[in-house]
Amino acid sequence: MKLEAVLAIVLMLLIAVPASAAAWEPTKPIEFVVPAGTGGGADQMARLIAGIAEKHKFSPRPLLVINKAGAAGAEGFIDVKGRKGDARDHTIIITLSNLFTTPLHNNLPFNWRDYTPIARLALDQFILWVSTTRPDKKDFKTAKEYIAAVKEQMGKPEQMKMAGTGSAQEDQILTIQLEQALGLKFTYVPFRGGGEVCVNLVGNHVDSTVNNPIECVSHWRAGRVRPLAVFDTARIPVGEWKDIPTVKEALGADVSYLMLRGIFGPPSMPKEVAAWYVALLQKVSETPEWKKYMDDGALKPAFATGLEYVKWVEENETLHKELMAKGGLLKK
């Protein structure tokens, strides 16, 4: 009897102490869903976060990264949407632009409003790249020169080829924006992933790409590709990226696009649970490892939570709807 009483008190203390601190803590491993394939930008970021959390002991339980890439990420989004109870509290999902584009293009049953917003981590830049070793010896030093050549080839069998990741996703949206702003026509060739896109540019199988910085940086440093313009309203303020003009500077056109790297939880995640994840991600975003990753990949640090995050997502959904409607990419 006595032993049981002692045990009961100890147990109560164990439960009561963390509870009185009003903090929720994970009690089992956290599933970190990546709605994209292994090795891509979202996957790298998720694994980096899991690694940093592990190294600095930010979480009492590990984060397990799980890829659910089917149907342009819809597999992951729909799975997370269905999580309830304990599983709901131990699941988060990292999103890229497919949070907007996949449901708009395919009429799939999910929308960002279904999910609990946790934090916006960063925004990914896009750059117009060309090859420096073209077989026809043309060496485009500026965006102007390249765009002039694109115009010259329009409608001909050698129309300039723009490569990108997937169809009706960010790369194609951006290509269509550029086409409409400058009255151009590209032959858009979709590939599976950003790394493959850049290598096809280096191999001169296509003429240009709108790769994210990190996907092409190594080939740039090897002198095989050249960045012509950044699709943002301001230049990238770090390192060698500073010298790349914006599209506005280089071509006088207002074409800009940034991709969300943000975190959501399953529907109706309790406040205290969401707060724990916000705190975790805040801590991660302050580590030197995270900062180095941001700089290396020329990502725009853009940590935001709560209303600021929601407002940004709202605006971006409208933007994607407009852009996709203009490009004829909406589901009919």
Next chain:
Amino acid sequence: MGLENLFHGFQIAVTPFNLFITVLGITLGTIIGVLPGLGGANGVAILLPLTFTMPPTSAIILLTSLYWGALFGGAITSVLFNIPGEPWSVATTFDGYPLARQGQGGQALTAAFTSSFVGALFSIVLITFFAPLLAEIALRFGPPEFFAIQLLTFSSFIGLGGGDPLKSLVSIVLGFILAAVGLDIVTGQLRMTFGFVDLMKGFDFIVAVIGLFGIGEILLSVEEGLSFKGIRTSMNLRVVLDTWKVLPRYARTFVRGAFIGFWMGFKPGGATPASFMSYAFAKRFSKHPERFGKGEIEGVVAPETAAHAAGVAAMLPMITLGIPGSPTAAVMMGGLIIWGLQPGPMLFKDNPDFVWGLIASMYTGNLIGVLMVLAFVPFFASILRIPFAILTPLIVVICAIGSYAVHNSMIDIWYMVIFGVVGYVFKKLDYPLAPLVLALVLGDLAENALRQSLIMSQGSLAIFVTRPIAGAITAVALLFFALPVLTPWWRRLRGNPTVAHET
């Protein structure tokens, strides 16, 4: 420049800690390879966050060792239970499993492991001395070249199955249909999902293979009345030495397999077509093609050499171009970035210690790996001594776990069961499974490459002929397609009609 750097690399790779890491990685990898569905990519991904606190060279050694282990381990279930652990082990089942049923599991495993090692060594030597040059060749391969390679793979397999061509056609078409389910990357539209969310992600190749081969085989054995009481095999390492005595006979197959494997492996998704192609060529050039599929050691040597050569070659685009050559390499590449390294052409200049440490560890890792798995051959082979009634439920459970592990989803277990029934029906009605599997794994890749090429050429098929590399490969592929028709005719011309119609 190669040798000096390599010695430097060995100084990094052969420290007690890194050797310990190697052994650990290979042990884990072999276990992962044995569990079908879990696969190298998942294994590497699970370990990745743990490597964050290690020096990058040790981290990559741990992950690559795990990958070598998985490459070796994939053959074990293929041979013993007819369940390929990885896509590129499918061709290993064709002769490996019949050998095991005949009580020669030990020989089949020894042949598989040894060929794996030979294939790996071939690729590592090429990477050591020619990495930058090979990267330049890889760059020449765009969508048209890629499609030409897929075409060559199909053509080398055509007419090999024997049996009814119409049945082969049904099988291959079914494979293509299944491969087309899910999202089409060219248009971004869903195909053949009929509004079912579960069909959206398409049919995973691994799940299909576990069902068709593993569960299908179990259903057949059950029908045979559970008479299968386990197989007598000797628990003796002599089986390794005895098999080694025979293996030099297949020197040509080793060379051919290693060459095909390496050449195909440094393009993404190359290991599986390489293993099929190597098997097809071995059968084509064999003096006894009729023995293939019934338990011919050469039928194990050919795909395993190619698969492991391709598996190693998949590292090449990762370290030289920054694109992953395989799903496992994709996860490792994510690792490089997390460790603060930038994969791609500058890696050799910026981080020579890392690159040469990695290359040196490929030698030590594969050597340690092959010795470890060979030492356990008698143990693995003796698993088949366990009575069928005990073994079968275990296999079914492992198959189910494997299917679940691919996407962490229950629906895949049901797919596995359905594919098992399909596999059983196919066997009963004497339809060949290999064309279905080949079409399922390559259909998607071939279709994408074809359509990308046609977008590039604005619809003109000439793109496959006018580009020199694509043109040459396409020509060889067309020749192979015509071969079943041409061979008898050619032999008659030479006045030797007796051997006609053997393929």
